[in-house]
Amino acid sequence: MLKKKERYVVAVLGATGAVGNEMIATLEAREFPIAKLRLFASERSEGRTLEFEGSEMPVETLKEDSFKGIDIALFSAGAERSKIWAPVAAKSGCVVIDNSSQWRMDPEVPLVVPEVNADELKRHKGIIANPNCSTIQMVVVLKPIHDAAKVRRVVVTTFQAVSGTGKKAMDELLQQTTDLLNFREVKCAVYPHQIAFNCLPHIDKFLENGYTKEEMKMVNETKKIMGDYSIRVTATTVRVPVFRGHSESVNIETERKLTANAARAALAGAPGVVVYDAPEKNIYPLAIDCAGKDETYVGRIREDETIENGLNLWVVSDNLRKGAALNAVQIAEKLIETT
Ligand code: 25A
Ligand code: L14
Numbered sequence: 369m370l371k372k373k374e375r376y377v378v379a380v381l382g383a384t385g386a387v388g389n390e391m392i393a394t395l396e397a398r399e400f401p402i403a404k405l406r407l408f409a410s411e412r413s414e415g416r417t418l419e420f421e422g423s424e425m426p427v428e429t430l431k432e433d434s435f436k437g438i439d440i441a442l443f444s445a446g447a448e449r450s451k452i453w454a455p456v457a458a459k460s461g462c463v464v465i466d467n468s469s470q471w472r473m474d475p476e477v478p479l480v481v482p483e484v485n486a487d488e489l490k491r492h493k494g495i496i497a498n499p500n501c502s503t504i505q506m507v508v509v510l511k512p513i514h515d516a517a518k519v520r521r522v523v524v525t526t527f528q529a530v531s532g533t534g535k536k537a538m539d540e541l542l543q544q545t546t547d548l549l550n551f552r553e554v555k556c557a558v559y560p561h562q563i564a565f566n567c568l569p570h571i572d573k574f575l576e577n578g579y580t581k582e583e584m585k586m587v588n589e590t591k592k593i594m595g596d597y598s599i600r601v602t603a604t605t606v607r608v609p610v611f612r613g614h615s616e617s618v619n620i621e622t623e624r625k626l627t628a629n630a631a632r633a634a635l636a637g638a639p640g641v642v643v644y645d646a647p648e649k650n651i652y653p654l655a656i657d658c659a660g661k662d663e664t665y666v667g668r669i670r671e672d673e674t675i676e677n678g679l680n681l682w683v684v685s686d687n688l689r690k691g692a693a694l695n696a697v698q699i700a701e702k703l704i705e706t707t
Pocket of ligand 2 (some may be wrong): 499500528533534549572
């Protein structure tokens with residue numbers, strides 16, 4: 369278990385990936401009290417260095433005893449690696465904050481968004497799960513509405529950036545766009561169809577019930593984070609040709625009536641949320657504006673006129689920040705604050 373220290377030895381696993389890079393930048397920007405930073409990736413990256421606080425840090429490969437002396441490890445190297453290495457790390461006394469989907473629904477593992485359920489951190493046994501990016505930005509906004517009027521049902525459609533899939537997907541969008549503009553043939557490797565100038569109603573793999581795994585993550589993780597299994601959630605997750613920033617159309621049915629103005633007031637006072645909603649001036653959240661920002665932006669706040677107690681919202685956040693790296697670092701901050 370974590371001991372109180374002045375400064376901590378911190379590791380980033382998957383350091384060369386899109387999320388790993390953002391984790392390093394976030395630790396530096398937020399001045400996390402680091403005694404030493406250790407960076408890990410696969411053999412492919414051995415010999416590479418990455419910059420942290422002005423010095424070049426070597427990228428190492430993992431070995432059985434790699435976690436010795438490490439206090440906190442941020443994992444973002446995919447579910448397979450987390451499955452193998454998180455228990456190894458936890459056993460050697462290191463606290464793992466895991467970005468993959470591997471441990472999220474394990475009842476022993478807290479699934480944490482600090483603005484929503486920081487209390488859950490108390491019961492960790494060495495592994496803490498960081499939720500799915502689309503879910504994080506949605507629950508940050510659902511929480512104040514739930515507190516004010518009790519959320520009963522959510523219908524969400526997402527418009528997700530390619531950076532969630534990693535660097536190779538960002539390269540594919542760029543390559544396809546330039547190829548198309550130069551009348552060249554398009555190649556698809558990361559996604560099953562062309563993503564440039566297109567929308568794919570397909571994120572992560574298809575499950576037996578016809579939904580994608582990404583859609584079911586939103587359903588199941590929302591209930592666990594909100595601590596209320598009576599909330600019904602249904603999702604359609606869509607990949608769009610955007611590099612950074614997920615957008616979501618969220619329809620919410622509540623138990624008690626919440627007017628659009630009351631919802632706006634509840635959201636305006638919520639941690640991590642910015643109300644950005646002045647349609648008469650063409651002001652609403654946009655992925656290109658939210659990229660590189662920490663907050664979750666909400667606009668287009670309207671009452672759903674087809675039901676008694678309903679709201680429609682447009683929610684945007686940077687999927688690599690609040691959706692991944694920032695939330696993980698905020699968990700680490702809470703952890704050392706309460707240790
Ligand atoms: O399984 P999941 O949970 O569904 O996650 C799948 C993927 O989603 C991303 C992440 O991709 C992950 O691999 N991801 C994870 N959590 C996320 C979240 N919360 C998330 N995305 C959004 N939100 P990624 O590309 O961002 O990061 C991959 C990182 O993992 C490192 N890695 C891989 N195997 C490892 C390992 N680290 C330690 N031990 C291992 N055994 C990986 O390092 C990367 O940092 P790397 O050295 O393999 O990659 C270095 C560069 O090479 C490129 N690359 C990747 N795969 C290939 C490749 N090049 C050629 N061939 C390949 N097959 C990468 O682009 C990277 O820049
Ligand atoms: O965190 O956008 O479960 O392709 C894995 C797939 C994050 C998004 C997760 C994508 C996701 C990712």
